[in-house]
Amino acid sequence: MAKQSRRDFLKTYAIIGSAAAGLSSSTKAAPKNFLSEDRMAVLVDTTVCIGCRKCEWACKTAHNLATDPIETYEDRSVFKEQRRPTDKALTVVNEYPNTTSDKFPINVKVQCMHCDKPACVSACIVGAFTKNENGSVIWDGDKCIGCRYCMVACPFQIPAFEFEKALKPDIKKCDFCIERTSKDKLPACIEMCPVEAIIYGRREDLLKVAKDRIKNYPHRYVNRIFGEHEVGGTSWLYLSSRQFEEIAFPKLGNDPAPGVSEAIQHGIFAYFVPPVALYALLGGVMWLNKNKKNHESNTEN
Amino acid sequence: MKTKLLILLIALPLFVFAQNKVGKLHQTQALNCKTCHSCDIPTKENPCIKPCPRERLITIEQTPADAPAVFTIDKMKKTSDIYAPVVFSHRLHAEMADMGGGCRMCHHYNPPGEVVGCADCHELTRKRTDLSKPDLKGAYHQQCMNCHRQWSGKVECESCHAQNGSAKKTESKPKTDLAAKKVHQKINPPAIVKYDTPKANGKIVSFNHTDHVSTFSIDCEKCHSNESCNKCHAKYKPASLANRSVADKHVVCANCHNTKANCSDCHKNSAVGSFNHKARTGFDIAKNHAKLACNRCHVEKGKFAGLKSDCSICHGTWTKDNFKHVSTGLQLDEVHADFECSDCHQEKNYAIPTCKNCHEDKTYPKDKPGKMVKKSK
Ligand code: SF4
Ligand code: SF4
Ligand code: SF4
Numbered sequence: 019m020a021k022q023s024r025r026d027f028l029k030t031y032a033i034i035g036s037a038a039a040g041l042s043s044s045t046k047a048a049p050k051n052f053l054s055e056d057r058m059a060v061l062v063d064t065t066v067c068i069g070c071r072k073c074e075w076a077c078k079t080a081h082n083l084a085t086d087p088i089e090t091y092e093d094r095s096v097f098k099e100q101r102r103p104t105d106k107a108l109t110v111v112n113e114y115p116n117t118t119s120d121k122f123p124i125n126v127k128v129q130c131m132h133c134d135k136p137a138c139v140s141a142c143i144v145g146a147f148t149k150n151e152n153g154s155v156i157w158d159g160d161k162c163i164g165c166r167y168c169m170v171a172c173p174f175q176i177p178a179f180e181f182e183k184a185l186k187p188d189i190k191k192c193d194f195c196i197e198r199t200s201k202d203k204l205p206a207c208i209e210m211c212p213v214e215a216i217i218y219g220r221r222e223d224l225l226k227v228a229k230d231r232i233k234n235y236p237h238r239y240v241n242r243i244f245g246e247h248e249v250g251g252t253s254w255l256y257l258s259s260r261q262f263e264e265i266a267f268p269k270l271g272n273d274p275a276p277g278v279s280e281a282i283q284h285g286i287f288a289y290f291v292p293p294v295a296l297y298a299l300l301g302g303v304m305w306l307n308k309n310k311k312n313h314e315s316n317t318e319n
Numbered sequence: 320m321k322t323k324l325l326i327l328l329i330a331l332p333l334f335v336f337a338q339n340k341v342g343k344l345h346q347t348q349a350l351n352c353k354t355c356h357s358c359d360i361p362t363k364e365n366p367c368i369k370p371c372p373r374e375r376l377i378t379i380e381q382t383p384a385d386a387p388a389v390f391t392i393d394k395m396k397k398t399s400d401i402y403a404p405v406v407f408s409h410r411l412h413a414e415m416a417d418m419g420g421g422c423r424m425c426h427h428y429n430p431p432g433e434v435v436g437c438a439d440c441h442e443l444t445r446k447r448t449d450l451s452k453p454d455l456k457g458a459y460h461q462q463c464m465n466c467h468r469q470w471s472g473k474v475e476c477e478s479c480h481a482q483n484g485s486a487k488k489t490e491s492k493p494k495t496d497l498a499a500k501k502v503h504q505k506i507n508p509p510a511i512v513k514y515d516t517p518k519a520n521g522k523i524v525s526f527n528h529t530d531h532v533s534t535f536s537i538d539c540e541k542c543h544s545n546e547s548c549n550k551c552h553a554k555y556k557p558a559s560l561a562n563r564s565v566a567d568k569h570v571v572c573a574n575c576h577n578t579k580a581n582c583s584d585c586h587k588n589s590a591v592g593s594f595n596h597k598a599r600t601g602f603d604i605a606k607n608h609a610k611l612a613c614n615r616c617h618v619e620k621g622k623f624a625g626l627k628s629d630c631s632i633c634h635g636t637w638t639k640d641n642f643k644h645v646s647t648g649l650q651l652d653e654v655h656a657d658f659e660c661s662d663c664h665q666e667k668n669y670a671i672p673t674c675k676n677c678h679e680d681k682t683y684p685k686d687k688p689g690k691m692v693k694k695s696k
Contacts (some may be wrong), residue, residue, distance in 0.1 A: 061450075068464050068474040088401060089482070092475045122468045204446050212476070213464055214457025219450045227450050 053134055057153030058199070059221035059253040060208065061228055062127055064265070065238055067215035069097070069111055069125030073207035077109045077129075080195060080206035100266065103129055105180040105190035109207060114265040124258065126265055127207070127216065129192035130155065130176045135250035135274030141171030146189075153221060153253040154194035162187045173249050173268055173275040194253070221253060228257055250274035380421045381434065383413035394438050395456050402480035419543055419550075425462055437462070470552050508532065513590055514560070521586025530594045536612045542571050602628045607647075629667045637669075648691055655688035663688070 071091040078085040083106055097113035104110075109129035116124050136155045139147040146161035147168060157168075157177070164187025168177045180188035195205035203209070208218040217224060228243045244262045245252035248270045256262065263269050358367035386409055393404035416424040422434065429435050441458040442449070453461060468474055476482070514524040531537050543550070560568050569578040576584065597603040608616070616633060617623045630637070637660050644651045655663075663672035674681040674688075 066461060068460075068468055070474050070476070089477075092477070122472065209445060212456065213460040214445065214453040217450050217453075218446075223450055230451065 052151075053149070054151045054153070055222070057134075057151065057221050057253065058194075058218060059132075059153055059224050059255055060205070061217045061219070061224040062254060062256045063215050063217075063231070064124050064126050064256060064258045066213050067111070067125045067127060067211075068213055069094070069113055069123070070212060071096075071111050072210045072212060073127055073216065074107060074109055074111060076206040076210035077192070078107065080198065081108060081193075083107070097123075097125075101128075103176060103178060103191065105178040105188070108190060108192045112266065114260070117260065117264075124260060124265055126256075126258075126267075128174075129207075129254065130194075131174050131245060132192075132194055132253035133173075133249055133274075134252060137171040137173055137249070137275040138168035138177060140274075141167040143167065150196070152194070152196075152199060154196050154199075155253075156193055156196055157189050157191065159188060162189055164189075171275070173270055221255075224255055228255060231257060247272040380423075381413075383410050383417050386410055386413045386422075386434075392459060395443060400483055402476050403483050405479045420540060511590075511592075516586065517561075518582070518586050521583055521588060523587050523590055524585045525587070525590045525592075526585075527593055534594055534613075537575075541574060630669055631667065644689075645692060648693070649687065649689055650692045651689040 072088070075085055075088050075091050077083075094113075100112050101107075101110040109127060111125050111127045114124045114126065116122060132149075132153055132155045134149070134153075136147060136149055138157075139149055139155065142162075143165065144161045144163055146158045146163075147155060148158070149155050164179075166177075166179060166189075168189060169175070169179060177189045177191045180190055195203075195207075198205060204218055208216050217227065219227075225243065225246060228246075232239045232241055232243070238259060239257050240259065240261055242262070244256040244258070244267055245254055250273065256267070258265060352361070356367050358365070361367050388410040389406060389408050391404050391406050396404055412425070413422070416422065423429055426434055426436075428440065437458050438455055441452060441455040443455050445454045445456070447454065452458070463479065464474060467478070471478070508528055510527070510529045512526040512528060514526060516522055516524055531542075532539070569576075572578050572585070597605065604611075613623070616626060626632070639657065639659055642660065644656070660669070662676055663674070664670075665673060672683050672688075674683060674686065678686075
């Protein structure tokens, strides 16, 4: 099995390596990566979310990820820690104290933001990420070489790497339930949420809904929709009663994040290091990792 | 001048007509146009009505007893559901709401006519085009969680739902009966609440709840609007007064009192008892005016000072013919009944009469110009 994967990987690596000589920025500007006016989005109203974590359960169930029975999600002790989406949970809900009012805590659902100008898309050197017409940012396992640039580039630290399979790179992140939405179904978390704290709809419509809420209830919300402009706009939009940076949202400008790895990549090109050498280096790193992994599992056994 | 009058005469019916078209109820309600309309000048073609503003609108109220006692919320029921429908103790909840804002605490859009239920506006399907209001499931849960979350801090599905297929499901029949019978225990409001304020001069505010309710006849709702059961039962209690801004602390009092000035009206250095009209103003209302609502005399809203104790201000001029003296508890004998009021009462407040105009040796109340009877109304 390991042999098979290694051969697969080397095959991919060889193809890319040979193609890399003629690699140009056109790889990044795949025809799919444009912004449709009708692109979909989700509005998360953190003042409505009750932190029941049913969305986590629904997401796992829809993606065939291992999950405990639904009753166990009532356990609020998980909120003691701040969690991040991982390869085993594409979305997580966190909790923050509510200091603006004396009421219940604030719960925030976290997942890929499906950026309008996704850093992961521009960072990925093989074009494994695409921004689709419906707004989703989707990762293609067949193209990915496991370089993890996307992980470094993402301003929200979303893409998670499945470490168990070092040689069959598997980046995991919220896929906007592309399979369900292509069948005209709602994303699993949206369908599940008991209070409809998360609404799925056209991005433009949702911005209007969000603005109306702020206008009608100025005491309930801070006057800002997170994701309207941040890093060039995102598909997941948030409303909150506290400033976003106080509830662990990253402090971001309105310019699309260039992505740290993209800077590295451009740096490499600037110093005339041929891309093939870069891939060779990456390949080497992966070999080492893989051997280390095998070694570890051997000693465990 | 004539032309002006003419214009006015022509314009008046037009104006009245226009007003009528707005609808009678619009006029009787203290409504801000912007509560319902999003544009400045709503027209028939473009009324620009906001979808379900959650503010106080024209609402009709029922008593909790008029409302259904209990029902099962199963409009959204699907075979694939993980949880069973909720058996909702509507009457119990209506009673709790009654202490706050009444029906409209949940039925936030409730124009005259039949009470508007949730399902009348909120759509059954989550996949829909109008995203401005939540779907039915979302609407129910948001409404419930608003209080429940604050009250118990719990959001567990099973605090309201039985899980389908679990043993608990069989309980739903007794639960229905129980929910129908439940009533809230009687609430005993406090008589006087003493506030220890940080104010250097005038530390103590004695808030006399009984006075405000009985003497001043203030509706509970006037102060307790938008309060839910959480006022008493919350896990996450509202911030204690100490942690609020000065304006926030006075927000309820400021409904009637000028809290920006007149601090010493309420802030005293020691506790005070009930409101005493005589002690406060010199005019004793206990004798003849005790049963009146304050606004029978203090007509101008929020203005209490400056009313003269002169009876004729309210009662006009009394004469021997229009005043039934027996209503004071003293029935004048035949001789005295023929006198003008001023023959005995020289003060404008008709207080103690004098007998000196005719009798050298008589004084009231030792000597009476008639007989005492039971006071009549
Ligand atoms: S949040 Fe990160 S992973 Fe998701 S689209 Fe944006 S950059 Fe890509
Ligand atoms: S949209 Fe789908 S993949 Fe993304 S968090 Fe929701 S359920 Fe998970
Ligand atoms: S299901 Fe809805 S309410 Fe529950 S945690 Fe997720 S977003 Fe919040």
